[in-house]
Amino acid sequence: MHYLEKELYEKIRQDASIFMFLQDAALDGVWYWDLENPEHEWLSEKFWKTFGYDPSKKEHLSREWQDLINQEDLRTVKKAIYKHLNNPQNLFDEVVRYQHKSGHTVWVRCRGIAIFDGDGKARRMLGAHTDVTELKNTEHHLRKIKDEYETVFKGTQDALFLIDVVDTMQFRFIRNNPAHQTQTGLSLNMLEGKTPQALLGDDAGDTVSQNYQRCVDAKTTIHYEEVLYLPAGERIWQTTLTPIIDQGVVTQIVGSGVDITARKALEKALEKRANYDGLTNLANRDYMTHTLIKHIRKNEPFTLVFIDVDNFKSINDAHGHSAGDRVLKTIAARLEKLTKANELVARLGGDEFIIIKTFTQNEKDRHTLVDSIFKTCSQPIPINDHSVKPIKISVGLAHYPEDGKTYDDLMHKADQAMYAMKRKNNA
Numbered sequence: 267m268h269y270l271e272k273e274l275y276e277k278i279r280q281d282a283s284i285f286m287f288l289q290d291a292a293l294d295g296v297w298y299w300d301l302e303n304p305e306h307e308w309l310s311e312k313f314w315k316t317f318g319y320d321p322s323k324k325e326h327l328s329r330e331w332q333d334l335i336n337q338e339d340l341r342t343v344k345k346a347i348y349k350h351l352n353n354p355q356n357l358f359d360e361v362v363r364y365q366h367k368s369g370h371t372v373w374v375r376c377r378g379i380a381i382f383d384g385d386g387k388a389r390r391m392l393g394a395h396t397d398v399t400e401l402k403n404t405e406h407h408l409r410k411i412k413d414e415y416e417t418v419f420k421g422t423q424d425a426l427f428l429i430d431v432v433d434t435m436q437f438r439f440i441r442n443n444p445a446h447q448t449q450t451g452l453s454l455n456m457l458e459g460k461t462p463q464a465l466l467g468d469d470a471g472d473t474v475s476q477n478y479q480r481c482v483d484a485k486t487t488i489h490y491e492e493v494l495y496l497p498a499g500e501r502i503w504q505t506t507l508t509p510i511i512d513q514g515v516v517t518q519i520v521g522s523g524v525d526i527t528a529r530k531a532l533e534k535a536l537e538k539r540a541n542y543d544g545l546t547n548l549a550n551r552d553y554m555t556h557t558l559i560k561h562i563r564k565n566e567p568f569t570l571v572f573i574d575v576d577n578f579k580s581i582n583d584a585h586g587h588s589a590g591d592r593v594l595k596t597i598a599a600r601l602e603k604l605t606k607a608n609e610l611v612a613r614l615g616g617d618e619f620i621i622i623k624t625f626t627q628n629e630k631d632r633h634t635l636v637d638s639i640f641k642t643c644s645q646p647i648p649i650n651d652h653s654v655k656p657i658k659i660s661v662g663l664a665h666y667p668e669d670g671k672t673y674d675d676l677m678h679k680a681d682q683a684m685y686a687m688k689r690k691n692n693a
Contacts, residue, residue, distance in 0.1 A: 268326055270308035274298045274392070277381065284392060287379060294374070295395035297331075301351075301380075301388055304328060316374070316397050318367030336363035336371075343376065351380050351388050361398060373402040425449050425503075427457070429478060429519040437462055437478050440518070449525050451497030470494065481507040482516045491526070502527045543613040545591060546598035554612035554620050559673055561622065562666065568624045569632060569665050572680035573601070573639065575617035576658040576691060589649045593657065600642040604635070620680075636661055660688035 278284050295313030300306040307328040311321040317334060324330050332340060339362035350358040358378045366372050378393030425446035430438045439457045447453055452465070462478070463471030474492070481488050487508045494501055503523040510518040541553040549557070561568050575581075575597065582590040594617065601611045601619060610622040623635060639661055646653040662684025670676040 268308050270298050270300060270306060270326065273390075274308065277390075277392075284381075287392065287394075294397040297378075297393045297395070299328065299378075299391040299393070301391055307331075313395055316395065317364055317372055331364075334364045336365070339363050347378070347391070350378070351391075354380060354382075358393070361402075371399070372397060373399045425523040425525070427521045427523075429521060431478075431482055431516050431518060434482075435475050435479050437475055437519075439465065446523070449498060449523075450494075450501070451499075456497075466494070477505070478507065478519060481509050481519055485509055485511060485516060500527075501525055502530045546595050546613050548598050548602070548619070549610055549612040551612065551614050554610060554614070554622070555673065557610050557612075558622060558676070561624075562671065562673065565667075566624065567666060568622055569635070569663055570676045570680045571621035571623055571635070571639070572662040572664075572677075572684040573619040573621065573643075574660045574684055574688065575643075576660055576688060578617035585649060592649050593647050596647045597643055597657070600645075601639070604638055604642065632663060632665075636663070658691065660684050660691055662687060 294316045296310040297313060298308045305327055308326045309324070309331065313331075314321040314324050335343070339360070343360055343362060346356075346358050346360050349356040358380075359375070361373060361375050364372045364374055375396040375398045376393060377396075378391050380388040381390040381392060383389050422443065423445050425443070427442040427446050428440040430440050432438055439460050439462075441454060442450075442452060442457050457465060461471065462474040465471065466474060474494075477488070477490060477492070487506060489504070489506050492503050492505055494503060502525070504526045506522045508520045508522075509516040510520065541550060542548065543550045558570065575593070578590060578593070581593055594613070597619070598611065598613060601621060605611055605621065605623065606625060609624055610620075612620045612622075614620055621639075625631065640659065643659050644656050647657065662680045662682065664670060664676045664679035664683065666676060669679045
């Protein structure tokens with residue numbers, strides 16, 4: 267047995283604190299160093315096995331390990347040992363790199379304590395090695411993930427923001443990325459540390475917080491649309507919230523938003539083009555058909571009014587098509603004034619109009635409606651320096667459910683009634 271190994275065992279028997287140190291720290295290697303003869307150093311078998319070497323082929327000499335340690339780290343170790351020997355309060359605790367026999371790097375945490383004699387002179391040093399390679403690799407992996415996250419967070423065109431979950435219905439913004447800052451007009455300084463209420467106002471902040479709480483309660487990603495009034499203006503957002511869960515508890519929320527204001531405006535424009543007449547802005551035939559069928563399915567009583575401009579061709583012939591367009595737009599506006607909420611005015615095409623009227627429960631109401639239509643439509647329509655008068659119309663009514671219970675029956679009934687009046691007007 268090596269004399270330093272024997273001496274160590276004797277020291278352990280004499281000083282319980284040394285044993286406690288070993289018990290706490292000696293995980294992947296123990297070394298015991300003769301400071302009076304610095305070349306002499308006993309190293310445990312596990313020390314060499316950590317680096318892939320056969321302990322029996324290694325001498326208990328300090329130069330053995332100094333050939334394996336990273337030379338930059340060796341200089342750091344020497345400085346740390348010197349500081350510790352001069353003042354034991356300066357703990358010797360360094361993480362250094364060794365080269366494994368196979369060539370890869372082994373990260374080692376090296377700790378040690380100086381052992382002094384009765385005169386206060388440091389004669390020995392006891393140390394322990396812990397292989398922390400896996401920890402360092404994990405740290406490297408986490409740094410890489412963090413760097414990748416930062417690259418994505420800062421580089422993506424999606425507006426990203428991070429929220430801290432403080433308590434139930436209590437949230438605080440942590441940060442937002444450059445895209446979010448640009449699209450919302452909210453700088454990091456404006457957002458950081460603020461509650462939704464402090465940032466957006468009480469009402470909007472409460473609404474936003476309710477959505478955040480839905481994410482917390484669901485513990486899963488949620489999507490929704492919201493309208494927010496921000497420094498950059500009113501915007502419609504498609505928002506996605508993803509919870510960060512730690513031991514079953516949502517601690518933070520990652521939010522991402524896509525500004526869909528332009529898309530919504532386009533959808534609205536396309537919807538209007540599909541459902542409304544381009545000249546008069548009234549509902550078109552398709553939308554009118556859909557509305558009429560909906561009323562039938564709900565079994566809601568209503569009156570279908572079919573209106574035709576009798577002298578429209580003569581107006582076009584006498585004044586031109588622009589005048590005819592002006593007449594159609596004016597009649598459309600006048601008919602809209604005769605309707606209430608849940609009622610509809612539509613242009614079927616040409617000079618034909620439809621009104622779906624729900625407040626006509628008796629004959630008096632129906633006569634009043636027809637009189638109003640004639641009165642408002644017969645008013646002169648000014649065009650340039652003159653006016654078109656009189657405007658002649660024919661009107662036909664069909665009442666649901668007494669005149670029919672299907673779309674075709676009601677349209678046919680109203681059309682017949684309108685043409686009956688037209689024939690009477692032309693007689």
